[in-house]
Amino acid sequence: MLELQDVSFTIQKDGESVNLVDQVNIKVPRGHFMAIVGPSGCGKTTLLKVIAGLNPESAGGLFWEGRNLSIEGDLDASDIGYVPQFSIAYDPLTVDESVEAATRLRVKVRNMEDLDQRIDRVLEETGLAAIADRQVKVLSGGQKRRLGLAMELVSDPKLLLCDEVTSGLDPRSEREIVRLLHDLSRKEGRIVLSVTHSLAHLELYDSILVLHEGRVAFHGPPDQVTHYFSVHDTEEIYPKLATQTSERWQSSWMKHREPYYTKLERNRQRLVDAGSLEMPRQEEAPDPSATTPLGTKPQPEKVRTPGFFTQFTTLLSRRWRIFFRDRGQVFLQLAILICFPLLVTLFSEDAKGQIANLSDTRQTDIKEMISEEAMVKKGQVQVGSAVSGIIMFQVILLCLMASNNSAREIAAERPIFEKEKFGGLRPTAYLASKVTFLACLVLAQSLWMAVFVNMFAPFRGGTGGFESHIIFLLLVNGGMTAICLGISSLMRTAEQASLLSIYLVGFQLPLSGAVLALPGAVESFTRPFISAYWAWSGSVKALEPKVQDAVQTVISTSLSEKQVCMYILAFHIGAGLIAAWIGTRRHQWD
Numbered sequence: 001m002l003e004l005q006d007v008s009f010t011i012q013k014d015g016e017s018v019n020l021v022d023q024v025n026i027k028v029p030r031g032h033f034m035a036i037v038g039p040s041g042c043g044k045t046t047l048l049k050v051i052a053g054l055n056p057e058s059a060g061g062l063f064w065e066g067r068n069l070s071i072e073g074d075l076d077a078s079d080i081g082y083v084p085q086f087s088i089a090y091d092p093l094t095v096d097e098s099v100e101a102a103t104r105l106r107v108k109v110r111n112m113e114d115l116d117q118r119i120d121r122v123l124e125e126t127g128l129a130a131i132a133d134r135q136v137k138v139l140s141g142g143q144k145r146r147l148g149l150a151m152e153l154v155s156d157p158k159l160l161l162c163d164e165v166t167s168g169l170d171p172r173s174e175r176e177i178v179r180l181l182h183d184l185s186r187k188e189g190r191i192v193l194s195v196t197h198s199l200a201h202l203e204l205y206d207s208i209l210v211l212h213e214g215r216v217a218f219h220g221p222p223d224q225v226t227h228y229f230s231v232h233d234t235e236e237i238y239p240k241l242a243t244q245t246s247e248r249w250q251s252s253w254m255k256h257r258e259p260y261y262t263k264l265e266r267n268r269q270r271l272v273d274a275g276s277l278e279m280p281r282q283e284e285a286p287d288p289s290a291t292t293p294l295g296t297k298p299q300p301e302k303v304r305t306p307g308f309f310t311q312f313t314t315l316l317s318r319r320w321r322i323f324f325r326d327r328g329q330v331f332l333q334l335a336i337l338i339c340f341p342l343l344v345t346l347f348s349e350d351a352k353g354q355i356a357n358l359s360d361t362r363q364t365d366i367k368e369m370i371s372e373e374a375m376v377k378k379g380q381v382q383v384g385s386a387v388s389g390i391i392m393f394q395v396i397l398l399c400l401m402a403s404n405n406s407a408r409e410i411a412a413e414r415p416i417f418e419k420e421k422f423g424g425l426r427p428t429a430y431l432a433s434k435v436t437f438l439a440c441l442v443l444a445q446s447l448w449m450a451v452f453v454n455m456f457a458p459f460r461g462g463t464g465g466f467e468s469h470i471i472f473l474l475l476v477n478g479g480m481t482a483i484c485l486g487i488s489s490l491m492r493t494a495e496q497a498s499l500l501s502i503y504l505v506g507f508q509l510p511l512s513g514a515v516l517a518l519p520g521a522v523e524s525f526t527r528p529f530i531s532a533y534w535a536w537s538g539s540v541k542a543l544e545p546k547v548q549d550a551v552q553t554v555i556s557t558s559l560s561e562k563q564v565c566m567y568i569l570a571f572h573i574g575a576g577l578i579a580a581w582i583g584t585r586r587h588q589w590d
Ligand SMILES: Nc1ncnc2c1ncn2[C@@H]1O[C@H](COP(=O)(O)OP(=O)(O)OP(=O)(O)O)[C@@H](O)[C@H]1O
Pocket: 011, 020, 038, 039, 040, 041, 042, 043, 044, 045, 046, 047, 197
């Protein structure tokens, strides 16, 4: 049995305490289907989140089979299913793939047969078997709600919490979903609590909880609700609620509730006698008035959460599948991959001759060069500008790619991630899958940028210079990708994350000092944060001495040693990953 004793949830608003849920007392036995209804803003979702443990209660206690959840710990993630108002499936995946991923993330299966059986059973139960191959994006509203339920049922939850799963559906689909929830509550002693605006189909519920301004105004059998409120039709309940304060409704309910609870109990006994309630295997039908001390009854087979590696591989393969199914994303990535290096080579076309001349002049016609000092200086300036420009262009384009890689990566799917975290997903497995996916993009982009540009405008490096240049391109792309991932993980919305990441990239060039020298005070403050500077500086230091000299003639910004540049870029990667890790651990349901 689920029992709430004087449960309140309080927030601070304008320096005052406001009770969004106020002293709620209810008892819900196993195998029970309860509707939570009430006018908009009365606290239905808030109460559901308190029961789920997403909003920790400010006062009172929640009990599960007599066990105080606040003291003895919450239910296991697999024991609770929470179907939120938003869709928890990815549009490009099929129904089958969505349920499979949910199962692999939530349930430690014994083998492939066990996995298939679980998926098939859930698809059958929710009526989705016939459309298992259909993509989520083409499902109807009702089918999406069924899918949301299916993805929660994979772990056989004892407590299924549904938030507005019927809103926006046509009357027929709404009835089908309520009927489905009703049937689910008849299996394995499952408690199903459903928040709904709709006062239709109330007869399918075992009990109706009417909330008013966070307080209980009624909790009893559906056929008693009109009688209690002295109305002819359920539609008249909400206007009736507005006729007196919630305190009065609450105190009135506390006085009258016993006979209604007796009726609820009688109804329940009838169901048990008729064999309509299927109780959990190895568990006796629980006595609703009894509290069960922890561990005194044999427990049904426990569903266990899979390990890090299973969750990591499931998420990674799902990410690649979503990537390849999204043609727009694949096209954009390919276009960026091909066009950005192409752009650099176009701009480097003129510079090639100048760089070659610098080499020719020095090696074959040194005497003439000395006599024509002015010409040499001019040549040096041209070569220095060209080489520095090409390197910085590569660096900036890679920074742009980085922000495109990761700015939305976590923020855009935050609600789904929070939902999966609630279901037992480890944030470290999630982050590791993101890092692995992004590392592949970073590798492809940086290596191709370095190699492609080098084919048309060879990098004039000293010993090991080109290899160092590749490393700096990898590090700057990796650093910016990690930082943008951190931003994506910390920001509340994908729009905020994108905007901040674009600003970050936009400031790289002016603050790098490669184009214009910055005032000393500004430079020493901003430089540590400007990845582009460190990659550019490191790459310039990797040039052969005479080309490096040419670059030095056109810049007034000091260059840093290669080792220092590498350490700082590695630090940027680390800082970005730490920010991403902090963000993923943070609770950000809303
Ligand atoms: N974290 C919060 N901070 C401040 N106010 C909140 C918070 N969560 C909920 N509220 C407010 O508490 C009230 C109850 O919200 P809740 O979402 O529980 O209502 P509801 O009954 O589910 O509404 P609806 O039927 O419209 O979905 C609303 O006025 C809402 O604005």
